[in-house]
Amino acid sequence: MDLTRLAQSLVLAALILKLLWTWFNKRSLQKTRRLPPGPPQWPIVGNLLQLSQLPHRDLASLCDKYGPLVYLRLGSVDAITTNDPDIIREILVRQDDVFASRPRTLAAVHLAYGCSDIALAPLGPHWKRMRRICMEHLLTTKRLEGFAKQRAEEAKHLVKDVWAQAQSGKAVNLREVLGAFSMNNVTRMLLGKQYFGCGSAGPEEAKEFMHITHELFWLLGLIYLGDYLPILRWVDPYGCEKKMREVEKRVDNFHSRIIQEHRKERERKRKENAGDGEIDFVDVLLALPGEDGKQHMDDLEIKALIQDMIAAATDTSAVTNEWAMAEVIKHPRVLHKIQEELDSVVGPNRMVTESDLPHLNYLRCVVRETFRMHPAGPFLIPHESLQPTIINGYYIPAKTRVFINTHGLGRNTKIWSDVEEFRPERHWLGNGSRVEISHGTDFKILPFSAGKRKCPGAPLGVSLVLMALAQLFHCFDWAPPEGLRSEDIDTTEVYGMTMPKIKPLIVVAKPRLATYIYH
Numbered sequence: 001m002d003l004t005r006l007a008q009s010l011v012l013a014a015l016i017l018k019l020l021w022t023w024f025n026k027r028s029l030q031k032t033r034r035l036p037p038g039p040p041q042w043p044i045v046g047n048l049l050q051l052s053q054l055p056h057r058d059l060a061s062l063c064d065k066y067g068p069l070v071y072l073r074l075g076s077v078d079a080i081t082t083n084d085p086d087i088i089r090e091i092l093v094r095q096d097d098v099f100a101s102r103p104r105t106l107a108a109v110h111l112a113y114g115c116s117d118i119a120l121a122p123l124g125p126h127w128k129r130m131r132r133i134c135m136e137h138l139l140t141t142k143r144l145e146g147f148a149k150q151r152a153e154e155a156k157h158l159v160k161d162v163w164a165q166a167q168s169g170k171a172v173n174l175r176e177v178l179g180a181f182s183m184n185n186v187t188r189m190l191l192g193k194q195y196f197g198c199g200s201a202g203p204e205e206a207k208e209f210m211h212i213t214h215e216l217f218w219l220l221g222l223i224y225l226g227d228y229l230p231i232l233r234w235v236d237p238y239g240c241e242k243k244m245r246e247v248e249k250r251v252d253n254f255h256s257r258i259i260q261e262h263r264k265e266r267e268r269k270r271k272e273n274a275g276d277g278e279i280d281f282v283d284v285l286l287a288l289p290g291e292d293g294k295q296h297m298d299d300l301e302i303k304a305l306i307q308d309m310i311a312a313a314t315d316t317s318a319v320t321n322e323w324a325m326a327e328v329i330k331h332p333r334v335l336h337k338i339q340e341e342l343d344s345v346v347g348p349n350r351m352v353t354e355s356d357l358p359h360l361n362y363l364r365c366v367v368r369e370t371f372r373m374h375p376a377g378p379f380l381i382p383h384e385s386l387q388p389t390i391i392n393g394y395y396i397p398a399k400t401r402v403f404i405n406t407h408g409l410g411r412n413t414k415i416w417s418d419v420e421e422f423r424p425e426r427h428w429l430g431n432g433s434r435v436e437i438s439h440g441t442d443f444k445i446l447p448f449s450a451g452k453r454k455c456p457g458a459p460l461g462v463s464l465v466l467m468a469l470a471q472l473f474h475c476f477d478w479a480p481p482e483g484l485r486s487e488d489i490d491t492t493e494v495y496g497m498t499m500p501k502i503k504p505l506i507v508v509a510k511p512r513l514a515t516y517i518y519h
Contacts, residue, residue: 033395033397034393034394034395035071035394035395035396036066036067036069036070036071036080036391036392036394036396037066037067037069037070037071038062038066038070038071038072038073039062039065039066039070039072041073044075044229045075045229046072046073046074046075046228047072047073047074048074048075048225048228048229050062051223053495054493054495055223055378055495056378056379056405056407056408056495056499057407057408059072059081059083059403059405059408060083060405060407060408060411060412062081063081063082063083063084063405063408068082068083068084068086068087068392069081069082069084069087069391069392069394070082071394074228074401075225075227075228075229076228076229076230077103077227077228077399077401078396078397078399078400078401079400079401079402079403080391080396080400080401080402080403081402081403081404081405082403082404082405083404083405083406083408083409083411083412084409084412084414085409085415085442085443085444086443087391087392088404088409088443088446088450089443089450090391090392091383091391091402091404092404092443092449092450092451092453093450093451095389095391096451096452097386098385098386098387098389099383099384099385099386099402100123100383100386100451100452100453101122101123101383101384101385101386102115102119102120102121102122102123102381102382102383102384103227103382103384103401104122105120105224105227105382106224106226106227106233106241106244107219107220107222107224107227107244108120108220110219110241110244110245110247110248111216111219111220111244111247111248111251111307112220112304112307112308113300113303113304113307114300116130116300116301116304117130117304117305117307117308118130118131118134118304118305118308118456119308119311119312119381120220120381122384123386123452129291130301130304130305131456133285133288133297133305134305134308134456135456137284137285137288138281138284138285138305138309139456139457139459139460141459143284144459144460144463147188147189148354150185150188150189151185151354151463151464151467152353152354154181154184154185154188155181155351155352155467155468155471156351157181157184158177158178158180158181158468158471158472159351159471159472159475159518160518161177161180162177162472162475162476162509163475163476163509163511163518165509166476166508166509166510166511167511171481171506171507171508172506172507172508172509173504173505173506174321174322174325174504174505174506174507175318175322175500175501175504175505176504178318178321178322178325178468179210179314179315179318180195181318181321181464181468182313182314182315182317182318182321182464182468183195183206183209183210183213183314183318185313185464186309186310186313186314187209187310188280189280189281189309190280190281190282190306190309190310191258191280191281191282192262192278192280192282192283195209195210208254209254212247212250212251212254213310213311213314213315214315215243215247216247216251216307216311217311217315217496217497217498218496218497219240219243219244219247220311220497221377221495221496221497221498222240222496224240224241226240226241251307252303255302255303255306255307256299256303258282258306259282259286259299259302259303262282262283262286263286266283266286281306281309282302282306285297285302285305285306286302309457312455312457312461313457313460313461313464315376315498316376316377316461316498317376317461317464317465317468319374319376319498319499319500320367320370320371320374320376320447320465321465321468321469322500322501322504322505323370323373323374323491323500323501324366324367324370324465324469325469325472325478325505325507326489326491326501326505327366327369327370327373327374327422327491328366328473328478329478329479329480329486329489329505329507330422330486330487330489330491331422331486332486334366334422334424335473335477335478337362337424338362338363338366338473339473339474339477339512341360341361341362341363342360342363342470342473342474345359345360346470346474348513348514349514349517350517351471351474351475351517352467352470352471352474354463354467356470357463357466357467357470358434360466360470361428361429361434361435362424362428363466363469363470363473364427364434364435364436364437364466365424365425365426365427365428365435366424366469367437367462367465367466367469368424368427368435368437368445369422369423369424369426369427371410371437371445371447372410372416372444372445373410373411373422374491374493374499375406375407375409375410375446375447375499376447376498376499377406377497377498377499378405378406378407378493378495378499379403379404379405379406379407380404380406380446380449380453381449381453381497382401382402382403383401383402383404383453384399384400384401384402385397385398385399385400385402386398404446406446406447407499409444409445409446410445415444416444437462437465437466438458438459438461438462447461448461472509474512474513475511475512475513475517475518476509476510476511476512477509477510477512478507478508478509478510479507479508479510480507480508481506481507481508482508489505490502490503
């Protein structure tokens with residue numbers, strides 16, 4: 001036992017010496033190389049102690065104080081942060097080849113199959129192959145159009161759910177109904193079944209699925225000290241890595257069950273010569289050839305892609321929709337303008353269809369303003385530099401972690417006025433042109449990133465957000481529960497990979513169309 005303790009003490013001492021040596025080397029580098037400006041650093045921990053429970057706000061304050069590009073030393077990791085459109089363009093477009101990789105964090109290793117997915121994989125042949133599979137076989141225009149019927153059905157289920165609660169006099173928990181809408185759309189495309197409502201997989205499986213997804217997002221967004229100070233992995237005082245391993249096992253069991261169900265169904269159809277029937281995304285992946293001449297894709301790759309699709313399209317769209325509903329209900333003037341547009345484009349005698357969405361320009365402004373004030377995630381997924389480079393005359397070392405602060409970008413007073421005011425009109429083009437949501441050339445709003453790492457599911461994400469909001473604003477009037485005023489709606493956020501409201505949005509819905517529409 002004494003020898004074990006001695007060995008542990010020696011390893012601990014060696015790690016501390018290594019960290020001190022690294023810190024002194026970095027101090028020397030700062031004197032010889034012109035790093036970007038930044039706050040003073042402590043030995044070993046660097047700037048880690050300057051991050052609170054809302055690090056996106058902390059880093060935005062540092063950008064205000066030290067300039068548009070800020071250098072940080074997070075334990076043993078070099079890092080830069082920015083909320084400036086020109087520097088973001090430099091990183092994501094002009095130097096895309098330098099910054100297109102991802103850091104290998106412990107959460108990504110445990111929860112993204114060893115970084116084998118698309119979103120969190122380092123730049124390389126594997127990432128290129130996985131992205132190509134996604135773009136050529138899963139998220140093609142033709143395949144997304146093939147699921148239009150299912151999306152329309154889920155929009156009707158959303159309206160019926162809210163209408164039933166309104167008829168019974170209940171206040172509506174919008175986090176629940178919007179989460180179910182996003183989840184059902186994704187699982188019907190991905191897995192071929194609903195998870196909530198009529199014809200669903202069942203309440204227990206649905207509850208487990210939603211719970212796993214929320215835990216996954218929380219852990220992936222965690223600033224885990226073990227990533228920045230490896231010495232703390234020996235301690236893990238909050239049990240974060242233990243929790244990662246637990247969730248990793250549950251997620252893998254869930255995905256294994258999905259693959260086995262699909263394989264059994266494919267075999268049954270083959271034996272009965274029943275034809276393919278309705279093909280979902282997992283069916284497509286099971287039919288694709290693998291790497292290096294393999295007959296089929298590896299299960300690990302299929303699971304990693306399933307994980308990415310679920311993560312990209314469920315929590316992000318649900319969080320955006322809840323923020324949009326909160327801000328619009330808080331501003332009745334905006335709700336009135338949205339409904340005026342819907343009455344003009346759609347009319348009172350039918351429900352909204354996807355073909356209406358391009359013509360709802362004011363609603364598109366509302367979504368852009370929501371992305372400005374409340375981006376689905378406070379940061380883009382961190383990038384990592386592959387080699388040393390220069391930005392704005394400053395030296396950026398290789399392996400530097402990049403935090404692009406989308407929350408700070410939307411509140412940057414150098415590019416936006418009245419940053420805390422929800423004002424969709426600031427995005428109005430005024431010339432009849434369609435207001436674009438998923439992309440732009442000014443880099444003032446980045447809901448889906450840009451460059452090589454741009455989200456491949458952007459068109460689907462925009463469609464899910466617009467459809468849910470259009471249906472809810474067209475079919476119902478909205479107000480806070482009795483005893484509360486519109487301005488009392490809380491808009492405090494919680495930090496994570498996604499950034500929801502601290503409390504679910506509970507509101508009252510009142511039908512505004514003829515009764516037969518809801519049936």
